[in-house]
Amino acid sequence: MTAAHGLGWPGQPGQEGAASGDEVPPGAGPTGQAEPTGPDPASAGTAAGRDAARGEWPGAPWPGGEPGDDIVRPPGADGLGWPSAAPQPGLAAGMVTARPGGAAPGPAGFAAIDLGRGGGESDVVIPVVAEPVSDTPIARAARAALAARSGSPAWPRPRACRIITIANQKGGVGKTTTAVNLAASLSLHGSRVLVIDLDPQGNASTALDVDHRSGMVSIYNVLVDGQPLSGVVRPVAGIPQLYCAPATIDLAGAEIELVPLVARESRLVRALAGFDSTGLDYIFIDCPPSLGLLTVNALVAAPEVLIPIQCEYYALEGLEQLLRTVDLVRSHLNPTLTVSTILLTMYDGRTRLASQVAEEVRGHFGEIVLRSIIPRSVRVSEAPSYGQSVITYDPGSSGAQAYLEAAREMAHRNAART
Numbered sequence: 001m002t003a004a005h006g007l008g009w010p011g012q013p014g015q016e017g018a019a020s021g022d023e024v025p026p027g028a029g030p031t032g033q034a035e036p037t038g039p040d041p042a043s044a045g046t047a048a049g050r051d052a053a054r055g056e057w058p059g060a061p062w063p064g065g066e067p068g069d070d071i072v073r074p075p076g077a078d079g080l081g082w083p084s085a086a087p088q089p090g091l092a093a094g095m096v097t098a099r100p101g102g103a104a105p106g107p108a109g110f111a112a113i114d115l116g117r118g119g120g121e122s123d124v125v126i127p128v129v130a131e132p133v134s135d136t137p138i139a140r141a142a143r144a145a146l147a148a149r150s151g152s153p154a155w156p157r158p159r160a161c162r163i164i165t166i167a168n169q170k171g172g173v174g175k176t177t178t179a180v181n182l183a184a185s186l187s188l189h190g191s192r193v194l195v196i197d198l199d200p201q202g203n204a205s206t207a208l209d210v211d212h213r214s215g216m217v218s219i220y221n222v223l224v225d226g227q228p229l230s231g232v233v234r235p236v237a238g239i240p241q242l243y244c245a246p247a248t249i250d251l252a253g254a255e256i257e258l259v260p261l262v263a264r265e266s267r268l269v270r271a272l273a274g275f276d277s278t279g280l281d282y283i284f285i286d287c288p289p290s291l292g293l294l295t296v297n298a299l300v301a302a303p304e305v306l307i308p309i310q311c312e313y314y315a316l317e318g319l320e321q322l323l324r325t326v327d328l329v330r331s332h333l334n335p336t337l338t339v340s341t342i343l344l345t346m347y348d349g350r351t352r353l354a355s356q357v358a359e360e361v362r363g364h365f366g367e368i369v370l371r372s373i374i375p376r377s378v379r380v381s382e383a384p385s386y387g388q389s390v391i392t393y394d395p396g397s398s399g400a401q402a403y404l405e406a407a408r409e410m411a412h413r414n415a416a417r418t
Contacts, residue, residue: 154190155411161277162414164284164340165302169325170318171289173310174345176203177380177390179286181400184389185407187242191281194233197247198268198298199288200254205246208236209387212246220250223267223297224257229275238392243280251294258293265293265333269301291325299329304340309361311347311354311373316361339365343406345374372406375399 166179176199183193196219197204197212205212211234212218221227222245229245236242258264268285277283285298299305305326309315323339330337342365348354362369374380377399383390390400 155186155408156414157191157281157411158414161280162282162304163272163277163302164282164304164306165287165298166284166306166308167287167295167298167322168307168309168315168318169289169291169295169322170310170315173315174308174343174374175199175289176207176286178306178308178343178345178374178403179284180204180207180384180389181380181391181403182407182410183242183282183284184239184391185404186282186411187236187239188391189407189411190241191411192241192243192279193282193284194243194245194277194280196245196268196283196285198251198294199247199286200249200252200294201288202247202249202251203384204286205244206387207384207389208242208244209238210234210236210244210246212248214249216246216248218248218250219245220248220254222271223251223254223294224261226267226271229271238388255292255294258297265296265300268297269334272301291321295325296329296333299326299337300333303334303336304338306341306343307339308343308345309357310345311357313353313357316357340368341410342369343372343374344369347373347375349375370406370409372402372409374402374406377402 166175168175179195183195187193195204195208198219202212217227217232219229219232222229222232232245233243234246236244258267261267263270272283283302285302287295287298307319307322309319326337326339342361344358344361347358358373375398377390377397379394379397380390380399383393386393390397391403394400395404
């Protein structure tokens with residue numbers, strides 16, 4: 001019987017008395033006697049000795065071989081041996097070998113390997129195992145990054161330009177991060193977006209890599225000096241169809257300088273009225289962390305308010321005051337003002353408090369709360385230091401994917417309304 005791993009070669013010349021299917025003990029010679037495993041020093045200089053030293057056995061050709069193929073090769077460790085071109089009993093299905101003198105074309109899914117022996121060289125055709133599609137976290141992130149950067153398919157665009165103020169008097173809740181990343185997401189998916197940086201810190205300008213040094217023409221000159229908005233709008237490098245009206249530190253004095261001016265609460269809405277927004281789909285206004293004149297100007301200028309809420313208790317405390325301010329502005333200055341969107345940010349799924357805050361906000365505000373929740377993400381915090389949004393910095397990260405989903409949800413909600 002053939003050995004379990006194919007080590008016995010039945011029917012080989014020199015194996016007297018070996019019937020078909022009989023086994024030759026490992027290490028036994030043609031007579032069945034044990035032979036030394038190493039090459040004979042006396043025969044080291046002969047061709048047979050050199051073959052033995054290389055692990056090749058001189059003798060008859062491999063079963064099914066052709067004249068000239070005079071090297072008998074030992075079976076492989078897996079018991080299959082060296083396959084030949086013709087199907088052989090005991091070989092795995094699909095294993096074929098090209099003949100000496102040129103590799104015969106193998107079937108689909110097989111590759112030829114040149115042994116490079118020269119003279120009686122032969123090319124061995126072995127099956128090529130197709131690598132399965134990887135489903136590791138890195139592979140998933142890479143696929144998500146490609147989808148994010150490709151911007152395909154395009155999202156629905158609004159019939160008219162939407163002006164959205166992003167406000168919350170509490171600092172550190174993600175107003176600027178939300179403005180920048182929603183704008184970048186929408187721009188990469190076919191929309192034309194303008195970000196107006198109304199925060200004296202100029203963080204949105206930093207994240208979009210727009211120069212905002214002190215003394216430059218900026219949104220400060222629009223509010224205080226009455227310059228046209230079109231004179232300060234600049235394109236964002238690397239993201240087509242995204243624009244920014246930067247803020248400088250000079251804007252910090254605008255709170256005081258606006259006080260004696262006539263209609264001080266309407267300076268921004270007058271600037272937008274003189275600005276041609278027909279070529280835009282969205283205008284995001286990033287507010288400072290206060291309820292001063294700058295934030296009031298932003299609330300008067302826009303019919304929609306987007307409120308980012310950090311999933312912590314302090315965020316709920318400040319929300320009540322913001323809603324009172326929105327009601328006052330609606331009653332006296334902008335009757336069309338509504339809270340259209342609430343976005344939960346900095347969600348930490350490890351804490352029970354975050355889940356409770358999210359449930360309470362959804363229970364109170366209902367459908368205006370986006371289903372997408374922005375998790376805490378180091379990548380989101382790192383991106384501005386490179387002058388980028390997280391959408392371009394690391395589009396495969398959890399933060400980038402969350403903002404992409406939030407922007408997609410906003411785009412499709414608007415399409416459903418219209």
